[in-house]
Each structure stands twice: as C-alpha cells, then as structure tokens.
Amino acid sequence: MTSEVEHSSVKQQNHLVPRTIWDKLYLSWFLVCFLMVWFGTWAVNKPIPIFGMPLVYVWCSGWGIVWLSGCLYFGLKIDKDDAADREN
C-alpha cells in the first residue's frame, strides 16, 4: 500500500505520446499506410486488372502487406530496445 500511495505523488505519464524513435516510426508508418487504404483507395477506383485482380483489391491488399511488414519491423525494434533497457 505504501508504494501505491508513494506512486500517486509521481507525476502521471502520458502514454499516448511515443517515447523512442522506433515508437514514432511505428506510429508514422501505421498512419501513412492506414491513410493510403482509407483515402488512397478512392484515387485508384478503376476497373483495371493487375495480375488478373481488380486494382482496388490489389491496392488495399498490397498496402495491407506493406503496413503489416513495416509495423512488424518497427515493433520488433521496440521490443529489442525495451529488453535492452530492462537488462540495464
């Protein structure tokens, strides 16, 4: 209980603010890819085949894979940094 009361006097941290460069890159990558699918799709809304598939489908799926791959990379970097910090 003592530690709880002690902690309540510590200034509250804002968890919405990214801490490290990798946090910022994760968030930026997330937003860019999200916007590409959310708004960008309307710019490619044409009945054109790409590898035999509709352009809208290829655009969304392609950005989905880019989105996942990039965030996986940055997320693993965040994990690695966190692990190193905890060891120190």
Place this chain on the structure above:
Amino acid sequence: MDDYFKVAPGFGFLVLYLGIAGGFHTAFAIPGSMGFYYSHGVAFAANVLWTVFTPLGVIYFIGTRITCLGRKFNYITPADLIVDYFGDGKFRAFIAIYVLSCCIPLMTANVTGPARLLASGTDGHIPYWAALAIMGIMVIIYVTSSGIRGVTWTTVVQAIWMFVAVWGAAFWCLMLIDGDLLTLFNTIKETEPALLTLPGPQGLATPQWWTTFPVFGIALYWAILPRGFMFFYSARDVATTRKIGLTVGFYLMALYLPSMVIGFTAFHFFPDLAGSDADNSFPLLLATYAPAWFAGLIVAGGLAAGMSSMDADTNANSAMLTKDVYASFINKNASDRHYITVGRIFVVALVLVTVVAAAFDWGLIVLMIGVTAAMITQLLPAVIAVTVPMGVRFTKAGITSGIVAGLIVALTALLGGRMFDFGLFQFIVPNVLPESWTRFDASFLGLAVNIPITLIVSQFTPEPNRENVARIRAALDEEFRPRKNQRE
C-alpha cells in the same frame, strides 16, 4: 474460476496466436465474405482496414495493456478491469448486463451462417435446425468440460482448418471456371463491371461507409469483445500479446484474400441471387458443382469459423454471468467449485438461448451484428480511460452518461425507420436523425456523441478512488514506461 474461464499460467505465443486468429473470425468469414463479394464486389477490400488496424492498433496498443492489468490484478471478466478503476457495486452489474445484452445478437448471428452452410452444403440432408443442434451440442460438450482451454485448443484446430478450406475453395473455383484470375476478371467485367469498383452495384460503399464502417463498425470493437478480453487475460505475458498484435494481421488478412475469387466465381455461375440467397451463393456453388467429399471439407471450414467464435463468446458470457452477476449479487461466499458448476449451467443456458433464437428466421443477421458493434464500441472510452493514462479526467458518471447517450444515437441510426412485425403488433422506430447522418456507420455516430458527453460529464462528477487509479497507473508505467520511471 481462475483456471476455468481463463488460463491461470497463461498460453504461449503459438497457441494463443491461433486461438485469437480463429476466435476473431465468425460466420462473416465463411460464407459471409463470399456473399459480400457477390453482392458488393471489391468493396470488401475494406477488410484490410480492420484485419490490419485491429492487430497493429488495438491489440498492440490496448490488448497488451489488458494483458498487463489482467495478469497483475487477476481479472477474469471485462467488468473486472473497468470497475477496478471506476469503482464496484451497481456499476459492475451495469457493465456486465450491458456487455451481455450486446453479445446475444452476435452469438445468434454467428451460429446462423454456418448452420445454413451445413444445410445448403448437404443439399438439405442435414436440415437447418439439426445443423444448429449439432453445433450447440458440440460447443456445450467442450466448453463445459474444459472452459477456456477447450475453447482455445479447439479454436487452434478450427483456425488452421478454416484457412485451408478458404484457400482450397479458391483454387477449386479457378479450376471450375477453367481459367486464371484474368479470365475471372474479364468475365465479371462483361457481366457486372460495377463489382470491380466502389461503391459496388448496390451503391453500398460510399465514401461515408468506407471511412466509418471498417474502422468504427469493426476494427475498434472487434478486439474489445468479451472473448477478446478472455484471450488477452490468458496470454502468458505482455510480450506474448505484443507479438500476436504484430503478427496476427497476416493471418487475418490472408484468410479474406481468396474470398474474392470464390464470390466472383459464384456470381459467374448464379448471377441472379438477391438478399439472403446472395449470402448462400457459396454453399449453392458447392452443392451444385463440388464433389461431396470436397464440399464436406469446405463446410467443415465454415462450421469452424462459426463455432470458433460461438464457443469463445459462450465462455466469456458465462464468466460474466457467474462472476459479475451471480458471485457479486446473488451468492457472494460460495466455493470456487460451486461457481464453476454455475458457470457450466450458464454455458448450457446461453447455448440454448442462442440456438433457439437462431432457429427463427429473423432476417436480421446483418442488423444484429451491427447492434452488437454499435453497443460494444460505446465501451471504448471506458477501456481507454483505464488502460491508457493520458492526463484526461474520466469518471464513472461520465463513462455511464457517454455509453447511454452513444447507445441511443447509435441504435437510432441503426433502427430508425425500420418496421418490426411481431405478429400481434407492429411498430416503426421513429427516424429522428437527419438522413445525411445515417449514411455513416452507427458505431461512429454513437462514439461521436459518447466521447464529448463522457468528457463533459467527467468534469463535474466525482473522480474514481485515487489509490485504485494510482495502483493501476503504476502497473502500466512499470510495464510500458520503465525507463522514464527510473529517471524519476
């Protein structure tokens, strides 16, 4: 209760990965997604907005925090997390009953699709009611016998099976049209080119729909369903949930990729289906053209999609009824064994309610899922308030007011103008919102009202207990802000 409704030692990465991957999918995956491509074409590509947003945004950012608090303070139900921060008592009952009432429509809708698939896929040899009964009995057997362990392990197998079934069906469709993807594309372009662009032949995917439904109607509610909480609580540690958040999107997205081929192939062979018949286009394709053994394998994949979420929902809802209602208000001092027995009775009761409700032809499946989404999304401010410290004041009264106001607006948007016919009487829900508003998803409209009301009311109402808040924030700081703590 601790090792029945959730797994006390925690699941590792692989089991929980497949558990979440399968448990998140419902009848919307098979045959719903194929029916969607059939009716609305490439508008279903919007699925990327939830299959990727949910893991990388909601699971990675919120799910990890639910795991952190759940393991640290031994939570079992979603209400445990919320009332630990805001205070117990009637608020627990409010949250539990609210969440339960959200989930019954979803469970009913989820069991309907696979039962139809089984009935159609067997050409009526297994009638619809028998398909419902088979699924219900199976779920009762393994959920009552092994709780979340049974749910998760069966979901692991179901996740693998539904993935194989969907991809297998897509390759079979390409063989059926005797061509490649370009052949299929050109066929659709000749018969119904509107399927290849937005907003689709029925005009569904307007900019308003595209920008609100995938994110607010699915991505933001998907992971905070009670079954999501149970999975997060059952993770071995925060790192496990974090890794799942980073990787499970590959599975979730890849499961929907072949749906386009299947939906378009069904359209090629049966171009004149409408309404619920369109949702049955894939089962019809199987029943008409697939050899029996192959149709059986695919139908099993569809059953897997429905049962994997039905069992997880049943377990989570049973936990809420037992812990948040029975153990909190009816019988406070019973043994753990007694509570587990009560939990098993609730499992049977919930499955019976679901199966009986699904036996009636409501014709409202999409609407029922929409109601659940709209209701669960209104909990988001409460979940964020607990899990993401940000220097904004949230109070119990604020959260409650926001939920109620958001719910009224969301349900008005969903149900406004609809007529409900109950035989003896009929009524029409008044359409009080401007028509231009109702083009947006109901969950979004609800949140747009919920958030400002939550913030305003929170400014004028008593704060939660400071010690509880400090304890929860200390746990989150320790896990997610360790270096800054050390500096301080």
